[in-house]
Amino acid sequence: MSVWPEERVTPNSDLDTVDMTVNVGPQHPATHGVFRMVLTVDGERVVDCEPYIGYLHRGLEKLSENADYRQAMGWWDRTDYLAGMCCEGAYVMAVEKLAGIEVPERAEYIRVLMMELSRINSHFMFLGAFGADVGSFGTSFTYAWRERERIYDLIEEVSGDRMFPTYFRIGGITMDLPENFESRCRWVLGSIRQGLEDLDGLLTGNEIFVERCQGLAPVTPEQAIAWGFTGPMLRATGVPWDIRKAEPYSVYPQMNFEIPTGHQGDVFDRFHVRLAEVYQSARIIEQCLDEMPAGRVLAPKLAKTLRIDDGELYMPTEGTKGEYGVYLMARGGTQAYRAKLRAPSFSNLSPLKELVVGTYVADAIVILGSLDIVLGEVDK
Amino acid sequence: MSDEEQSVEAEPAIATLVRGRLPDVPFEASKTKSYADLRIAPGHFLALVTGLRDDDELAFDLLRNIVSLDMEDEGLWAKYHFYSFKHGHALQVTVPTPPGAPTIPSLTALYPAANWHEREAAEMMGLVFEGHPDPRNLLLEEDLRIHPLRKAHPLQKAEILQGIEDGPPGVEV
Numbered sequence: 001m002s003v004w005p006e007e008r009v010t011p012n013s014d015l016d017t018v019d020m021t022v023n024v025g026p027q028h029p030a031t032h033g034v035f036r037m038v039l040t041v042d043g044e045r046v047v048d049c050e051p052y053i054g055y056l057h058r059g060l061e062k063l064s065e066n067a068d069y070r071q072a073m074g075w076w077d078r079t080d081y082l083a084g085m086c087c088e089g090a091y092v093m094a095v096e097k098l099a100g101i102e103v104p105e106r107a108e109y110i111r112v113l114m115m116e117l118s119r120i121n122s123h124f125m126f127l128g129a130f131g132a133d134v135g136s137f138g139t140s141f142t143y144a145w146r147e148r149e150r151i152y153d154l155i156e157e158v159s160g161d162r163m164f165p166t167y168f169r170i171g172g173i174t175m176d177l178p179e180n181f182e183s184r185c186r187w188v189l190g191s192i193r194q195g196l197e198d199l200d201g202l203l204t205g206n207e208i209f210v211e212r213c214q215g216l217a218p219v220t221p222e223q224a225i226a227w228g229f230t231g232p233m234l235r236a237t238g239v240p241w242d243i244r245k246a247e248p249y250s251v252y253p254q255m256n257f258e259i260p261t262g263h264q265g266d267v268f269d270r271f272h273v274r275l276a277e278v279y280q281s282a283r284i285i286e287q288c289l290d291e292m293p294a295g296r297v298l299a300p301k302l303a304k305t306l307r308i309d310d311g312e313l314y315m316p317t318e319g320t321k322g323e324y325g326v327y328l329m330a331r332g333g334t335q336a337y338r339a340k341l342r343a344p345s346f347s348n349l350s351p352l353k354e355l356v357v358g359t360y361v362a363d364a365i366v367i368l369g370s371l372d373i374v375l376g377e378v379d380k
Numbered sequence: 381m382s383d384e385e386q387s388v389e390a391e392p393a394i395a396t397l398v399r400g401r402l403p404d405v406p407f408e409a410s411k412t413k414s415y416a417d418l419r420i421a422p423g424h425f426l427a428l429v430t431g432l433r434d435d436d437e438l439a440f441d442l443l444r445n446i447v448s449l450d451m452e453d454e455g456l457w458a459k460y461h462f463y464s465f466k467h468g469h470a471l472q473v474t475v476p477t478p479p480g481a482p483t484i485p486s487l488t489a490l491y492p493a494a495n496w497h498e499r500e501a502a503e504m505m506g507l508v509f510e511g512h513p514d515p516r517n518l519l520l521e522e523d524l525r526i527h528p529l530r531k532a533h534p535l536q537k538a539e540i541l542q543g544i545e546d547g548p549p550g551v552e553v
Contacts, residue, residue, distance in 0.1 A: 054519035228493030313413035342445035
């Protein structure tokens with residue numbers, strides 16, 4: 001029996017409620033970065049939501065047009081800062097395709113390996129933080145951070161830096177893998193699989209977690225495509241579309257992996273697709289380690305100053321959040337005439353209002369968490 | 381290798397397909413290093429995109445990206461990237477606008493994804509998207525009326541440009 005009088009527990013009572021405006025962010029742990037949204041609430045219900053972005057806008061595109069092709073690479077690490085290797089990979093591959101530079105095969109394998117390590121890193125960030133959003137507080141974070149720390153150690157060993165490795169070069173990579181990298185990487189992969197099982201048991205095995213996520217903010221495939229969703233957000237709706245398979249680049253055509261998909265496109269499916277993707281990334285890394293050929297890692301006879309004649313291209317890659325596309329236009333000279341980033345989080349975040357309106361405030365936080373945005377990429 | 385030489389000269393296959401399906405829309409086709417490019421005047425742009433989206437043989441259902449460009453003497457341009465899940469093909473559409481009249485019809489009614497992309501292109505480059513439901517600044521401050529990605533805009537902090545802060549000595553704003 002409720003301790004409240006009857007009219008206090010009925011949501012549609014005749015009480016005259018007044019809409020209230022609640023500001024969330026930009027400095028708020030639940031917004032995963034400097035993102036701000038203004039919620040209009042009626043009691044616990046969200047009746048309107050207005051997202052505000054741009055707090056981390058650093059002018060990536062302008063800076064890239066004012067530095068030469070090699071210098072500009074450092075800026076691109078700082079877009080999706082949870083997976084720096086994927087970002088610099090996209091930029092470097094776009095420049096190479098524009099300039100017609102061939103990359104040694106060993107370098108391609110190392111690139112794919114590092115990009116998949118970054119993807120795992122980013123997905124672990126999501127799994128940990130999302131668990132915290134839903135209410136498991138420290139535990140999911142700790143499980144995820146244990147594995148992320150090991151991956152960061154590997155990345156640091158290879159490149160000298162943890163978050164912004166700047167490891168790739170136009171024409172290959174900086175330097176070969178360190179000694180004993182293979183055995184350490186295999187050990188980390190085992191640890192990652194253990195960490196995933198722990199997280200899976202903690203979250204998917206938790207009835208409260210599943211109850212809160214299932215059926216929340218479902219998206220149909222048609223809606224997802226109209227809103228420009230890509231990556232796990234699109235795959236959660238059941239569309240098996242992955243740029244690594246649809247428009248393959250680097251040595252991905254040689255890799256065996258599956259595309260995990262969801263059924264309903266709800267919050268739980270988004271969570272589960274990302275969880276399943278980590279296993280696939282681990283599979284790709286193992287194949288890279290098994291099949292990596294020997295040889296040089298940087299193309300020979302590269303020009304000291306890279307000049308590119310007229311040309312333009314759009315290079316889509318599968319970033320950790322979806323389609324991470326780089327548009328480059330060259331009109332001679334050492335600098336890009338135009339560089340444009342197509343950020344997956346940017347498109348995934350844009351229909352936030354449609355997803356959030358009508359839910360409870362606590363669910364709005366969970367929905368925002370399930371989008372897995374990274375503001376460095378949204379704000380450029 | 382006469383076949384290959386011919387195919388270099390000829391239109392990209394997807395452009396021929398579009399021409400066959402939409403014979404009333406005039407455009408110029410060319411190739412980029414990645415996708416085929418269709419160049420079209422702003423006046424015919426909406427007819428082309430409606431056709432690209434609704435025709436069964438074309439079925440471009442995903443608007444991936446919008447790029448705004450400052451071509452200086454040639455005016456402001458916009459480039460759109462489309463993808464079709466049904467057929468797996470992709471396309472770039474270029475819309476050049478004449479200098480002084482940077483107006484392009486908005487795609488928000490056809491592709492909801494265009495909303496934020498168009499807002500970004502509008503504030504960064506100064507393009508005007510006719511019919512956009514919410515033409516406010518997105519990444520920049522709400523009342524800032526500068527277009528930082530124009531070539532004439534110097535690489536400088538916004539505060540210096542607005543006269544709130546002093547720039548480094550010897551640098552002309």
